[in-house]
Amino acid sequence: MKKYIIAFFLLVISFLYIFLSNETGGARVFVNLMTFAGIYGLAAIGINVHFGWTGLLNFGHAAFMGIGAYTTVLLIPHSLGREGVVISSGLPLPLAILIGILAAALLGLFLGLPTLRLRGDYLAIVTIAAAEIFRLLVRDFEDLTGGVYGIIQFSDSLQNSRPDFITRFGESYDISPSQFWVGLLTWISIIVVLLILSRLKKSPWGRALRAVREDEDAVRALGKNAVLLKLQSFMLGAAIGGLSGIFLVFNYGTVQASTFVPVLTFYVWAALILGGVGSLAGPALGAVIFWVIIAGTDSISRFLFESPDGQQLAGVRFVIVGLLIMFFMIFRPSGILGKKEELLLDVK
């Protein structure tokens, strides 16, 4: 119970910080931050299914997010950046999103099949390599993906479905209505995904997954197919990652090869470790706190450098991200909401 009180106070302090440090446009900053937090939180929930539930080390989440996003965006009306092709017809958005999520799950299957038999640390190397392969291919095959120029003008498919009251609400509080809509949908998705996961976690399947994490041999001895269980978990987490990637590109309004760089995965990991590996709502909470910290680091940059440029801002941000990951892993591996007994910290 104590940790929920701590979590509540951390949230209150975070929100107060946002509104107090931005005298004008606080609502706008808040919506921007919560949208990013929601997207990263959703992605972290995906990794949590891998790592927290099953003990799989996935450091290539950017690839799952990316394939979900690219698949969806390519299926709806879009145009390739910088004098590329304009495609004005496409599938309805919900169907495209569904296919995007499936594509991410399929990539999970494709990557999981060869690697899930291997020991945990190999999976870490393979997933990080797969994410890099994905990024390099996206960058190189410009005809399909727009390469570094990316894909633009696809947001309308989502924004056309925006209800009027959101637009009015946004305008009256000086919030970007389109971002508000993306953020709202993201948080609704988080709630839906968490509801499904909470059912799954209590199901025999969820218990079997945790058993795989604790002792794979014991699971085998009981006649369960441990590799199949790991594969299912890998695909489920990948699918959730794909969904978060879709929201990410709708929030940006564009998608380029540089959207899904390896550091994206590390951001998501930082949010997960902060919030609590293995707990249900931990990743979402961690993502909110993480983004408030990131917002805070920008004021550190302004303190260190008189007028920090993008490079210095990014440098300071990532120095903090690296320290956060190390600090929490060493001193509080269970994060804010996790349980220490629920953590897999040794290789098997």
Next chain:
Amino acid sequence: MLEQLGNGLLLGVIIALGSVALSLLYGVTRIVNFAHGEIIAFGAIVALFFSSSPDSTLLYLDRFSPLGINFSTSVILSILLSGVFGGLLELCLFKPLRKNNFGNIAVLVVTIGLSIFLRHVYLLFASAKPTSYILELQRREDYFGVQLTPRNVQVLIIGFAVMVFVGIFLTYTRTGKAMRAVRDSSDLASISGINSDYIILVTWVFSSMLAGFTGIIQGVINNVRWNMGFLILLLIFAGTVLGGIGTSFGAMFGGFIIGILVQLSVGLEFMDGHTEAKNAIALALMIIILLVRPQGIFGSKDRIS
């Protein structure tokens, strides 16, 4: 295709040296060190800082100016400092973790945090744009049909010499034997009176010196930049996995294969216009190797189950 062989050998020597260092550390400590690339970059950046002329604006914070020492002295100092750096990492970070029984996965995540932290410290302190050492430009010449600059030939020879030295060190010296003993079984090694803490410290220092040297070579062949370690790290992983993780000879071999393969693939017809995808080929090969022979070419099976 043959014109790429020279580049392949050069990339191969970088990856091979980096793989040996990574593999040695993994063998003795069981740490999959994602911060390995940052130790490589450390060597390169320190050598750059020592050797560049004092009036160049090399570093991001203008209150530091480069030292302008001659290049070979800088290289030696930088290798020594890389060793000290690795030793400090072991003493201040990894030894306490080991004493508190941190699991491998926890340590792996810590090395990822460390890697992100160090890399962006470099970004803040060192120049973000690729910088070269102050060495005069050289023209490529023909060596048995392979096009290389004279300096790069020297680099290749020195790289090979260092690898032979590492091999002799591991095979014949007392410390090298002790390292291999700890690698094969740390319990049995302790029973035989080997101080495993000391051996692990020596391994960290030795592996980091090797990594720092790798970075300098990479800097000489290409250039120095803040994220050079991360760019090469995945290829080093590929080389290590190909040769067999935890084996030294295998890592050298795997590193060379990966380097040559990456560069040769540039000449392939279907790769035309897809310059970035060459690294993807090496990484894909690594995944295939894991699929068909997860212990690598020279690895033993008990390491992977």
